[in-house]
Structures are given as C-alpha cells and as structure tokens.
Amino acid sequence: MRYLYILLLFCVTACSNNKADLIIHNAVIYTVDSSFTTAEAMAIKDGIILEVGSNDDILKKYTSDEKVDAGGQAVYPGLIDAHAHFVGYGRSLFQVDLFGTNTWEETVARVKAFADEHPDLYWIQGRGWDQNRWPGKNFPTNEELNKLFPDKPVVLTRVDGHASIANQKALDLAGIKAGQTVVGGSIEVKNGVLTGVLIDNADNKVYAQIPAPTKETYVQWLQAAEKNCFAQGLTTITDCGLHYTDVEAIDTLQKEGKLNMRLYVMLSDDASNYDKFLPKGPYKTDKLFVKGIKVYADGALGSRGACLLKHYSDRPDWTGFLLRNKNHYDSLAGVLSKTDFQMCTHAIGDSANREILNIYNKYLGDKNDKRWRIEHAQVIHPDDFKLFAAVSVVPSVQPTHGTSDMYWAEDRLGPERVKGAYAFKQLLEQNGWIPLGTDFPVEDISPFKTFLAAVVRKDAKGFPENGFQMENALTREETIRGMTIWAAKASFMEKEIGSLEKGKKADFVFLDNDLMKVAPEKILDVKVTATYSGGKKVYSK
Numbered sequence: 140m141r142y143l144y145i146l147l148l149f150c151v152t153a154c155s156n157n158k159a160d161l162i163i164h165n166a167v168i169y170t171v172d173s174s175f176t177t178a179e180a181m182a183i184k185d186g187i188i189l190e191v192g193s194n195d196d197i198l199k200k201y202t203s204d205e206k207v208d209a210g211g212q213a214v215y216p217g218l219i220d221a222h223a224h225f226v227g228y229g230r231s232l233f234q235v236d237l238f239g240t241n242t243w244e245e246t247v248a249r250v251k252a253f254a255d256e257h258p259d260l261y262w263i264q265g266r267g268w269d270q271n272r273w274p275g276k277n278f279p280t281n282e283e284l285n286k287l288f289p290d291k292p293v294v295l296t297r298v299d300g301h302a303s304i305a306n307q308k309a310l311d312l313a314g315i316k317a318g319q320t321v322v323g324g325s326i327e328v329k330n331g332v333l334t335g336v337l338i339d340n341a342d343n344k345v346y347a348q349i350p351a352p353t354k355e356t357y358v359q360w361l362q363a364a365e366k367n368c369f370a371q372g373l374t375t376i377t378d379c380g381l382h383y384t385d386v387e388a389i390d391t392l393q394k395e396g397k398l399n400m401r402l403y404v405m406l407s408d409d410a411s412n413y414d415k416f417l418p419k420g421p422y423k424t425d426k427l428f429v430k431g432i433k434v435y436a437d438g439a440l441g442s443r444g445a446c447l448l449k450h451y452s453d454r455p456d457w458t459g460f461l462l463r464n465k466n467h468y469d470s471l472a473g474v475l476s477k478t479d480f481q482m483c484t485h486a487i488g489d490s491a492n493r494e495i496l497n498i499y500n501k502y503l504g505d506k507n508d509k510r511w512r513i514e515h516a517q518v519i520h521p522d523d524f525k526l527f528a529a530v531s532v533v534p535s536v537q538p539t540h541g542t543s544d545m546y547w548a549e550d551r552l553g554p555e556r557v558k559g560a561y562a563f564k565q566l567l568e569q570n571g572w573i574p575l576g577t578d579f580p581v582e583d584i585s586p587f588k589t590f591l592a593a594v595v596r597k598d599a600k601g602f603p604e605n606g607f608q609m610e611n612a613l614t615r616e617e618t619i620r621g622m623t624i625w626a627a628k629a630s631f632m633e634k635e636i637g638s639l640e641k642g643k644k645a646d647f648v649f650l651d652n653d654l655m656k657v658a659p660e661k662i663l664d665v666k667v668t669a670t671y672s673g674g675k676k677v678y679s680k
Contacts, residue, residue, distance in 0.1 A: 157201050157202060161183040161205045161674055162183070162197060163207050164206065165210060165211060166209030166213070168639055169215050169655065170216075171637065172639075175616055180197035180198065181639060182200070184674075186645055187642060188639060188642065215619065215650065217374025218622050219374070219630075221625075221629050222577070223576055223579045224300075224578070224579065225368075225400070226361065227300075228367075229361045232360065233359070233360060235295070236265070237268040237295060240272070241272055250263060250265055250287075253265070254291070262291070263291055263292070264349070266300075268295055268297055271547050276547070279336070280336075285307045290308060294346070298581060299439035299581050301338065301439035302439075302444070304335045304337070305342070305345050310333055310345070316333070321341045323339055324462075339442075339444045339462055358392065362398065368584065369400075371585060374646040374648070375401040375632070376401070376402055378402055381404050381407060383406065385404075394424075403632065405483050406432055407433055408434045416480075417474075428632065430479065430480060430631060432475060432482055434482065436468065437460065437462060437486060437487050437491035438459065438487065439487055440552075444460065446490040447518070452551060459488055461494065468484070472499065481509065483513075484512070485514045486513050486516065489520045489523070492520075492523060506530065507531050510531070510533050512533040513532060513535065524565055528570060531570060533574065534573055535576065537577055537578045537582060537589070538613075539582040539592045543598070545607045563593060567617060573621055574621055574626040574628070575625070586622055589618075589622060590615075590654055593612065593618040595662070616655070619655070644673055646672050648669070649669040651667075
C-alpha cells in the first residue's frame, strides 16, 4: 500500500510538473535560434516557453487545458521594431492625417475638414506632408492657413518630423519673427516675410506652446497605438526619445494593466533626463527597459537638414547642418562611456555619420559590448563603413526609408554618393548583425513593408521593377533576424525575447502565409492571424 501511495504521488507530481498553460502544435515554428531551426510545437507556462520541439515530443511530454492547432500556419517570434516613436505614433492617430497628400491644396483641405469635425479644438495639429511628392517639390507657405485660421494656431509636422509649417497665429504665440536665427535650425523667409516653414530646431518654440495632454488623452493615445501594433504582429517597440515623465506614465499604465506593449526606451538628450536617470542607472521591469539615450546629430535628407560632407547636388550653396555644437556630442559621449547607458545617435548625412563615428571610436577605443548605435546610418562615405566594425557600433536602419526616398535621393546626393546610402548589406557586414525598424509614424507601421523593402528593395507599388540598389538587399533570413533577435540584441534583450527558445518570453505571431516562402509580389498580402505576448493572446483576426 505504501509503495502504491508513493507511485501515485510520483505520477501526480510528474503530471503537474508537465502541465502547461498553452500548447501550440501542428505549426511551422521559426525559432530564429542560432541555426534558424524550425519546429512543430511548443509548450508555454507562466508566459515562458517550456520547450520547443516536434508534435510528438511536446504532446507526449506536456498536458494543457488550452491547445492551439495551428493548422500548418507559420509562427514567428513576436516582431520587434528596433526604431520607432510609439508615443508619437499614438499622438498622431488623433491629429490630421497628412500622409500621402499629393498637393499642398489637398493638405490644406484635410486640415479644414479635420477642424470642422473638431470645432472645440484650439490647437490644430497634423503630420505627414512631404513636399517631395508635390509638383515642383517646393516648400509651401502658410498663406492659406492664415486665411482659414486667423484665430486658431495650426502647426503641421513634415513626414520625417524634421520640419513643420505653422500659421501666423502659432508663430505669434511662439514669438517667432522674420530675421531670427536658431542653432541647428532654419526659419524660412520669402521676400522678408515668414513662410511658416520651420526646419529642425526652429519649430521647438511652437511646440512648447501646446498644452500637455490630460491623463485620459494620453492613455487613449497609447492604447490606440498598442492595438495597431499588436494587429501588425509587433510585440516590442523601441521608442526613440522620450522624456522621463513619459517613462513614469508608461510604467504606471503597464503596472495598472492598462498597457501591455513591451517597450525599450531611449531617453531624449535633455538635462532633466540625465538628472533623473544617470545617477540611478538603467531602469527595468518585465515590460519596460530604459537604457538608451537618443541624440540628434542632424536633420533629414528630405528637408535638406542632413549634414553632408559636400553640397547638396540640387542645392549647390548648402551642406545642411549639425543640430548641436560638436563639443556637445563629444562631451556627452565622454560622460556616457562611464555609464551603462547606450548612446544612440540619429545621423543621416555622411558628415554627421563621420562626426559621430569618430567620437564613438575615440571613447569606445576597441571591440566592446556597449552596443552604441547610429540610428538610420543613412548616407555613409565609403571610407567610413569600417568605423562601425572598429568599435562594434550598431547601425540601426529602417528599410522603408530607402524605398520612400529613392524617388529623389539621387537628386539630393548625386549618382556616386547615393551608392553609399541605404547600404544595409554593407552595414550588416561590419558586425555580422543589423537591427531593423520602421521609424513609424515617419513611415508606415507595417513590418511587412520593412520585409519587402529589405529583401526586394521595392515599395508598395512594386517600384522599381528591378529593385533599388539591389547589391544592398538582405536575405529573407537576415531580414527576419533583423526584425526579431537582432532587434532584441540591439536593446540588450536577446536573452529574453527575439527567438522562440526554452526559457524565453512567449511572444509570438501567427501568419497566414510564410515570409520565408511567399512570392515577392505577395509579401504585402501576408496577414497576422494572432499575436501573443507573454503567452497571452493580445490580437486575433
């Protein structure tokens, strides 16, 4: 009897030890481990992967009250956007949508329609206009905005976030006048009159006049952003450039269960952020990791704020500019090199990239694991690629920038210099890995557009027919890694997320077609059928 009791106890214990919360089976699971192996099933408990293997092995070894038969669908690790603006994207969802406008007149018409629909709004904000899409490709002026909104301030952010146009009411509130100069910015004037166009740092005074959102509005922004991200299979977002007050609000919402998105946060280059965080060091919870510092070296190529070594091909008197004095970047790198914080610098032009890479090389000195990053690394001089490898600098790129800019990039850079732009393969070769993102809301949130732009080097319209500078295309495997494990590694989270392996968080996504096999022309037709974060379903088609 005693032996029977022991045997029963052993069976109960063994069974309970092999009880999972969820079993996924009959799937094609891309583990994205070091060998890029595939599996058929996995068992999950308490949000962690217990084991990945064959259907027979997992179903025999584990029991669960919840089993999901994948029906042969492809399962990938939860997708990670290595460079985006989660809070900014949420805000943009409640502003005038100006993406894709083909003329300034269409842009103004959208603003008027939005204002008519929201008569109680005092400040009218919008985002997404791009003069490079319009006839003549010239910056607009604010004359029509002044006529339509004499008593309401209006400010409209360019697609890249590096220029704005404001009406006279907004300019007056900010105290901006013709003839003023701004370090790291430009106040555009025509015939001695303000046009309303403010490039880079020049629009800071306008945005400083806009009241902070209420808590209810802020929650609304973030929950809307999260919903859209989960629908795209995104389970972790790197938010590039937040204030510590944003961090505190996000932390509170996550702990209250009102926000489930995992976030890696880069703090903006601001003295108050340094005072708050540098003495204490990085901050980490289950869903929030604050370890990066986002710095801006220059502006954007589209608004000619990118800092180039030689003049713009379409503007011979202009090379762009750095947004801060060179000493600022040097002294900041010196401070951060003595901390555990990661320096992540936005650099678009070849001059800006060279300046920051030289500073990084000065303070990092040799191969290391600090994972300092260049965000965008968009235009690199041929002599400077090696500066990434020399001190293990991570090039963090956004493939859709290439397919968005390709229509006019050669006009800005010329036929020779453009060859060193959007050079993802060449950048990958420096360290053997490269994280990929979208920079949303600058670009579309879709990771499938990222995949298309990296692998096929075409945009959603299938242009160009033979791909854009195909020598710098990435393979499908490299692209998947860039959207998962390499994106995790860029944020020091590769031991927790980014692949489907034992002991990692159960973040994964079901797709209705397999990205490793789907025909190039069908990539944008791939849909997410379910998204799981920590073993919990957070989206279902």
